[in-house]
Amino acid sequence: MHDPANSGDQASLTLAEPPDFDSYPIHHAVKDATPIAEGVRVLWDDGLECRYHVFWLRENASDRETMHPVTREQALQLLDLPVDLEVVEAGIDRLGNLVVRWSTGDESRYHPGWLYAHSHGTLEHFTLPSRVFWDASLQEDLPRFHGPTVLQDEGLFGRWTQALHVHGLAILEGLPRFPDVIEDVPARLGPLRTSNFGRVFDVRSRPDADSNAYTDMALPLHSDLTTREYQPGLQFLHCLENEAKGGDSLLADGFYIARYLSETTPELFDALTKIPVCFANKARETDHRWETPMIRLDEAGECEEVRWSPWLRAPVVLPFEETALLYRALRAAFAAADAPHHRINTRLQPGDLLGFDNRRILHGRMGFDASTGARWLRGCYVEREELDSRLRMIERTKRTQQELASGGVD
């Protein structure tokens, strides 16, 4: 295909605009492009060979008719395209853009960094950092940050969010002991998720308790709001007072426990990923319940969510053999999480803000004696997707700064 740059086409003098707001450093160049049936075959300079489908390419073009210039969302509708749309020519312009000429007579250009980032088998651009699973050995190495500094330093804020994702938990220390801190700090990640316990909830012993959490009894390791279709992704607990005898916090990594079960008792792990459990609350005013297996895996077989509730499960109604298998699996899971070499034990200090992934990290507490002093934690929920978005934005900002520093081409 001819290079339109040589025929005076001004558009070819700039890199094609990606059809979104991200930055795509160019690590690889298109070496060759050939029209094929229903698409284009591209050979990259690292040897990667990719086929891009005709509709995939056409609807991801960044011209004004295809992409709204302000929102950068798609303006073109898939059904607006002729069903027999074909690529009649494909090539590379002087700046490395893939150039495609369509059977309709139009032409589209594709930024090579964007194209490579969205190729089959190379989609790492939006991948979040790998999670690090942990056992009791994290006790001495809990991710702790000085809260007031984190809130003023963008880089440290990023490290805090990364710890929340990678280890699934992090503590901000030394925050003011004001009741509204629990709304202000987590809200920097995203909107708070409210529930029947309120926008924020006060964890302290009270005579009219509507949850075991609001007594002084020990709470075994669990996740919150297991009875909802969609469990809150993140939980934050701000310690305002902790003078009572007892009440230390317990934490365990549900994903580590899941992996441990898969390695030591695979048939029980399998049962926990397949047999539905009915999680149900017991309350005078509400009747929340949700039935699902306790461990949910993603398509790659990686743990995506644990739903862990020793005390909010409806009676099992299953055939006898399946009931027996489920009870063996539940006992193995609860015992594994509670094993001292798997969980950590820490005492929150007034001013500490503990944040954790409620769909991964199990939390609980030792019992405490309310007559010996006050214990008051304020809590709230934020969705995990807000954290994921923030982590991607941190990476996007880094890429944009690198691209600016390098003049656009890596």
Ligand SMILES: [Fe+2]
């Ligand atoms: Fe809880």
